[in-house]
Amino acid sequence: MHLTVSEENYIKAIFHLQEADGTVSTNQLAANIHTKPASVTDMLKKLTSKRLLLYKPYQGVRLSSEGRKLALEIVRKHRLWESFLVDKLQFGWDEVHEVAEELEHISSKKLVDKLDQFLGNPRFDPHGDPIPDSNGVMVALRQVNLLDLKPHTKAEVCSVGSQSPELLELLKHKQILIGTRLEVQCKFEFDHSLEIQLEGRGNITISQQLAQALFVKTI
Amino acid sequence: MHLTVSEENYIKAIFHLQEADGTVSTNQLAANIHTKPASVTDMLKKLTSKRLLLYKPYQGVRLSSEGRKLALEIVRKHRLWESFLVDKLQFGWDEVHEVAEELEHISSKKLVDKLDQFLGNPRFDPHGDPIPDSNGVMVALRQVNLLDLKPHTKAEVCSVGSQSPELLELLKHKQILIGTRLEVQCKFEFDHSLEIQLEGRGNITISQQLAQALFVKTI
DNA sequence: AAAATTATTTAGATTTGTCTAAAAATATTT
DNA sequence: AAATATTTTTAGACAAATCTAAATAATTTT
Numbered sequence: 001m002h003l004t005v006s007e008e009n010y011i012k013a014i015f016h017l018q019e020a021d022g023t024v025s026t027n028q029l030a031a032n033i034h035t036k037p038a039s040v041t042d043m044l045k046k047l048t049s050k051r052l053l054l055y056k057p058y059q060g061v062r063l064s065s066e067g068r069k070l071a072l073e074i075v076r077k078h079r080l081w082e083s084f085l086v087d088k089l090q091f092g093w094d095e096v097h098e099v100a101e102e103l104e105h106i107s108s109k110k111l112v113d114k115l116d117q118f119l120g121n122p123r124f125d126p127h128g129d130p131i132p133d134s135n136g137v138m139v140a141l142r143q144v145n146l147l148d149l150k151p152h153t154k155a156e157v158c159s160v161g162s163q164s165p166e167l168l169e170l171l172k173h174k175q176i177l178i179g180t181r182l183e184v185q186c187k188f189e190f191d192h193s194l195e196i197q198l199e200g201r202g203n204i205t206i207s208q209q210l211a212q213a214l215f216v217k218t219i
Numbered sequence: 220m221h222l223t224v225s226e227e228n229y230i231k232a233i234f235h236l237q238e239a240d241g242t243v244s245t246n247q248l249a250a251n252i253h254t255k256p257a258s259v260t261d262m263l264k265k266l267t268s269k270r271l272l273l274y275k276p277y278q279g280v281r282l283s284s285e286g287r288k289l290a291l292e293i294v295r296k297h298r299l300w301e302s303f304l305v306d307k308l309q310f311g312w313d314e315v316h317e318v319a320e321e322l323e324h325i326s327s328k329k330l331v332d333k334l335d336q337f338l339g340n341p342r343f344d345p346h347g348d349p350i351p352d353s354n355g356v357m358v359a360l361r362q363v364n365l366l367d368l369k370p371h372t373k374a375e376v377c378s379v380g381s382q383s384p385e386l387l388e389l390l391k392h393k394q395i396l397i398g399t400r401l402e403v404q405c406k407f408e409f410d411h412s413l414e415i416q417l418e419g420r421g422n423i424t425i426s427q428q429l430a431q432a433l434f435v436k437t438i
Numbered sequence: 439a440a441a442a443t444t445a446t447t448t449a450g451a452t453t454t455g456t457c458t459a460a461a462a463a464t465a466t467t468t
Numbered sequence: 469a470a471a472t473a474t475t476t477t478t479a480g481a482c483a484a485a486t487c488t489a490a491a492t493a494a495t496t497t498t
Contacts, residue, residue, distance in 0.1 A: 006485065026446055039486055041447055046484090058446060058493060089333040099327045106325075108318045114308040225455065245476055258456055260477055265454095277463060277476060 001050070001070070005105045008074055009033060010043050011052060012104075014063055015071035023060040072136040073112075078104040079125035079132075080115050086126040087119060093126040093178050094163060126178070128158030128217060146184075146206070146214040147192070154183045155216035167213055174204060181219065220269070220289070224324045227293055228252060229262050230271060231323075233282055234290035242279040291355040292331075297323040298344035298351075299334050305345040306338060312345040312397050313382060345397070347377030347436060365403075365425070365433040366411070373402045374435035386432055393423060400438065 003011070013032045017024040026044070030037045048055045052067035063071060081103040085091040091099075113134050116122075123139060124130055132138040143158050157180045160167065171177070181199035188194065192208035206214075222230070232251045236243040245263070249256045267274045271286035282290060300322040304310040310318075332353050335341075342358060343349055351357040362377050376399045379386065390396070400418035407413065411427035425433075 004484080027444090035485090036487065037446065038448080038488080042485075085330070089330070089337055091329075091333070099325070099330050102325050102327070106318070106321045108321070110310075111304070111308070111318050114310070118308055223454080246474090254455090255457065256476065257458080257478080261455075 001066075002107070003070065007043070007047060008070075008105055010040075010047060011063070011067055011071050012074045012078075014053070014061060015068065015075065018062050023062050025060050029061075069136055072132045072138065074104050075138075076132040076134075076136070077106070077112055079129060080112060080119065080122075082125045082127070083119050083122050083131070084115060087122075094168065096126065097163065124158075127160075128178075128215065142217045143215040144217070146194075146211040146216050147208070149184050149216060149218075151184045151186055153218055154181065155218050156181050157214055158217050159215040161213040161215065167210075170210065175201075176214070182216070220285075221326070222289065226262070226266060227289075227324055229259075229266060230282070230286055230290050231293045231297075233272070233280060234287065234294065237281050242281050244279050248280075288355050291351045291357060293323050294357075295351040295353075295355075296325070296331050298348055299331060299338065299341075301344045301346070302338050302341050302350070303334060306341075313379075313387065315345065316382065343377075346379075347397075347434065361436045362434040363436070365413075365430040365435050366427070368403050368435060368437075370403045370405055372437055373400065374437045375400050376433055377436050378434035380432040380434065386429075389429065394420075395433070401435070 010029070010033065013029055014024050017028055017032060021028075026037045026040045029040045029044075033040070044053060044055050044061055047053045047067070048061075052064055052070065053061050054064050055061040078100045081100045082093075082096045085096040085099060086093055116131075116134065121133075122131060124142070128141075128143045130139045130141055144155075146155075149155055157176060157178055159178070160171070176198070182196045183199075185195045185197055185203060192211075194206050194211055195203055196206055197203050229248070229252065232248055233243050236247055236251060240247075245256045245259045248259045248263075252259070263272060263274050263280055266272045266286070267280075271283055271289065272280050273283055274280040297319045300319045301312075301315045304315040304318060305312055335350075335353065340352075341350060343361070347360075347362045349358045349360055363374075365374075365376075368374055376395060376397055378397070379390070395417070401415045402418075404414040404416055404422060411430075413425050413430055414422055415425055416422050
């Protein structure tokens with residue numbers, strides 16, 4: 001089954017959107033892919049005829065098992081290439097996404113498996129997301145939102161929720177990076193802010209908005 | 220200047236074809252790209268309007284200096300990726316071409332330069348072809364056709380003229396690979412065959428057809 | 439429950455890169 | 469140099485992926 005770049009992008013977007021909602025709407029997809037709802041409808045019909053989607057007009061869409069398998073292959077490639085860029089080519093973890101969006105469409109299965117081996121079969125990419133293996137098996141995400149962390153748990157920052165310049169500016173100011181270790185001290189009901197201790201440094205306050213954008217894994 | 224994959228393939232094909240002939244005909248291009256002459260004419264008009272070609276209807280085409288610059292970027296990427304596949308991922312030199320045809324269209328300039336550095340700034344790819352540097356400067360090809368080698372010159376096989384299974388079968392039988400060292404003993408006018416000595420082994424006869432398909436560099 | 443709003447689909451147009459068939463230009467043969 | 473053959477271009481059509489505008493279905497508000 002050979003897919004075009006465009007078809008692959010739809011499959012991938014549906015995969016990620018359905019993680020959250022189970023089923024994906026036309027408008028959601030249009031916003032995600034930066035296209036118009038009418039274009040989405042056309043593509044949904046095409047991919048359905050290829051048996052990659054379960055789609056009822058007006059009712060939203062989800063991946064068939066065949067579609068899910070293809071999605072996992074794309075995710076695998078994306079995350080392996082990101083690992084390559086960071087680990088081998090010294091890219092920053094915050095500048096690999098766009099390049100990986102291109103590399104993920106290279107089709108050679110042999111290339112992907114050799115790359116995986118070359119990297120030492122990593123199980124997580126530089127953002128902390130799990131990498132599916134060559135059979136499409138992916139372990140559960142180990143990371144959790146900072147907002148959901150219980151007080152007095154030690155954790156390590158492993159991913160951010162967006163790449164917006166505003167967020168990156170704030171993180172730079174507070175000197176929080178991927179790998180920064182911290183411990184939640186207490187949470188405040190009033191504004192959902194939290195006080196955390198940065199390892200080796202003092203205590204700081206994190207707003208609800210910022211905490212929501214930070215993902216950590218417990219250590 | 221952003222080009223589509225298709226446009227890049229035309230630029231690259233013209234670059235390679237004009238190495239030999241100086242100017243390239245519509246039919247030559249059509250055969251090379253596996254498309255029809257009518258399609259070629261359309262694309263020539265488009266690329267000419269982008270100032271990448273010097274094209275006179277019915278008179279053939281060649282690259283403008285801007286077109287040549289882009290061609291060298293594509294060749295650079297192709298040959299660096301081939302080097303990566305062979306040196307780092309343990310691909311055989313005879314199985315990298317198709318994958319590199321895909322990888323050469325990845326656009327990130329930063330990626331290419333980092334890859335170059337990661338590979339140790341190689342000057343030749345696994346087939347012995349020179350790799351342009353990041354300014355588009357490429358050293359002259361060091362390799363020469365085995366037919367053109369003077370008797371009693373030592374040389375090393377560094378490239379083959381085609382990937383046909385028939386050729387590969389013959390090379391396997393004669394145990395000639397990339398890197399095999401040899402010395403031409405004598406040449407026969409009658410059938411243009413030559414007798415060569417394989418380093419560490421005995422003398423063998425090479426037909427005109429086979430010699431024509433082998434490229435070597437003197438050592 | 440009817441009206442208003444929002445979401446989705448349909449219909450028809452556009453762009454890119456390709457094609458076939460026919461016409462025009464160039465090259466070759468006699 | 470005329471006739472023939474080859475090469476190249478033009479003209480018109482098609483599939484893929486997108487768009488806008490209009491129509492229809494679903495949801496929300498009053």
